[in-house]
Amino acid sequence: MRAPLFLISLALSSAACSDGAEYAEKAGVGETATTTANAPTGEDSAAEPYSSEEETDRYQFAYSWPSEVAGEPELAALLRTKADAMLAELRGEADEDWNSAAGQEWTPRQHSASEEWKVVADLSGYLSLSGHLATYSGGAHGMYGMQSLVWDREAAVAMKGIELFNSPVALEQALGKRLCDSLNAEREERRGMKVEEGSEDMFDKCPGLDEANVLVGSSNGRTFDRITVYFGPYVAGAYAEGDYELDFPVTASVIDAVKPEYASAFSVNR
Template sequence: MRLFLIPLLLSSVLASGACSEAQEYEAKVGLEEGAGSTTDRPVADAANDTDAEPGAVELQNERAEFSHTWPAAANAIPKLAARFESEAQTALGEAQAMAAEDQAAARGEGWEFRPHAAEKEWETVADITDWLSLSALIYSYTGGAHPNYGYDSLVWDKRADTARAPLDLFRSAAAFKTALWGRFCDALDAERATRRGEAVDPQSDNAFNTCPEPREVTVLLGSSNTQTFDRIGILIGPYVAGPYAEGSYEFTFPVDSAVIDAVHPDYVEAFSRAPQKQARISGD
């Protein structure tokens, strides 16, 4: 069952050289399920599947390929579906304008234009009572040496009919950091050491040796019991914890008493402690 890390979407419209380069990179850094993550991942609640169709805004022409998609569970919520539709249409206009400008410049200056690609794929992390947790992969290619990608997340508050950032469910970003960041930073350093072949030097002035702040990473709220949030996911895109060639990082942590203590009182009923067997992180 995949949950947090969505496989990289390689657009067919890309120039063959760029596509090959991206595929080689994907294989090199392991951008597939399981890279840098725990064996036990939060799972989406299959019991909450809806009859609604997934949502999508897509376009392909000689200049660009565009695709923004979201799952049926999100499309079944009118206000959330409208939000994604609006965001997708805005992004489509921006992508078309950028590609047209780039193509015109290529013709005028005599260099090769490479078709652009812009994709955002939302997927369900957990569909539980009163909450829908979602994660997204954002992928773009604008003709450069390599594509770029990153992540996004949100939780939909079904009672209030509004979107919230995962950190909004905690008393503060500082409280969330106090509860989890010791484990996270240790796991990140262990994984970075594995990939680099040497230990991370905490005294180094290299920014890629520091531990990112909560607002610099993508936080996901997951569930293994289909009833409450009992797992925390963290996704880190390129250039945040390491250079592009090092790839992305993905970790999953069980919710424990420290995490629950950091939850805002208004949302504490949405969380529960994870079974002890889930307390495995990358590198164990």
Template sequence: MRLWSVSMMVVAFGTASMAQAAETTPNYTFDYAYPAAAGQIGPLRAWLEADKARMRAKLAADAAAARADAKKEGFPFRSYDASKTWKVVTSTSRFLSLSGDVGSYTGGAHGMSQSLSLVWDKKAGRQVKSKDVFVSSAVIQAAFGTAWCAALKTERTKRLGADAGQDDIFKCPKVSDLTLLLGSSNGRVINRIGLIADPYVAGSYAEGPYELTLPVGAAALRAVKPAYRKDFARP
């Protein structure tokens, strides 16, 4: 009897949109995918493949240990699950901006999710952190904090049906606690910023993540490091 299965679809970049690997065993289910635009950049593709291998190896080790513990203690083992999907936010002449969605389940009451940001600087030929294109965390907060909190209050009120803007448990988080995505409406320059608060960051697990988009304004342009300023513009 075949106890496990592996399927891997490595598509021809330029003719399909994703490279995807999927594996199911008695201990775990694993999925990892990234877009063709990332696969066309050799060093970035190598990093993604290494990230996939690290993630799969950790999942396999953790799930095997959990199964052994369950057998030793005499309780049922629940199969683990891990997934990561990268998607293109935008691609400009300077940046390839990706968003990452991570899901995991380790036998608890529910799984967990996490958002990620990956930015490839085409000019420098390396990854940069999205927040590192700005002068400092304090300047990012000054540029986006007020608009972020106002938009979050509006969205939380929509979801909860009441004014949740002054929640004693989940106060408006700082921008430094969020996932920051570089975005563009025209594919030429970065002119909008995506901000994501994962579950438990700005609200309960039941509320889900909060993802809001803000335009790049004058304050945001001043917050960008000089080396990147020409790659940003107001909408």
């Protein structure tokens, strides 16, 4: 089985002094380009997940979404457009890297990009998704992250989770002290030391939700009653600390921060 892209990225970053041939060997890169896809076909296409992979000596690409997305043709078309754009950008950057190395005594490292969409909540009117992204472009290490997408089934509109709220600041105020307290508790556990109150260190401060991705979830299958605040690498801590994923129940104050047109989709977590 081929190694996931993020593992390949880690393998590449751990061998920063190796040459291109060694990178290719570690990543299992062959000389022949390969493309595989599992696209929905036949009468049961609406229930089939989608996945696509493409690999050459210059890049490796993977993109997928679950069957719930396949059941929403307009959403599937939107994600296919995103996938095409990601692949085009990956190819362009890889080609630029290889072209600049022409005639040189070094071989660029294989680039990679992948995104896997997963279901966070599947409600009658909305489908909430998380997109898990990983990229590598030849540096010391790859990058990764998670993004939010909420599909409004009636309006056939895709939006970020934070767009269900009046503003990032409104949700930030609704969460209040819980946001920073939860983040600092995670920081202290990972760092093994207390976060000093009033510290001017950028990784000790509490980032605003304009720097986060907000996912909306459900524990009852009927309404959104929980949210996740996601801070990617370098946002709330150094790269070595990883990302921060903080979960909160929906409260009355959180519902007050929701845009009126989406308020009926939320309930207090009991």
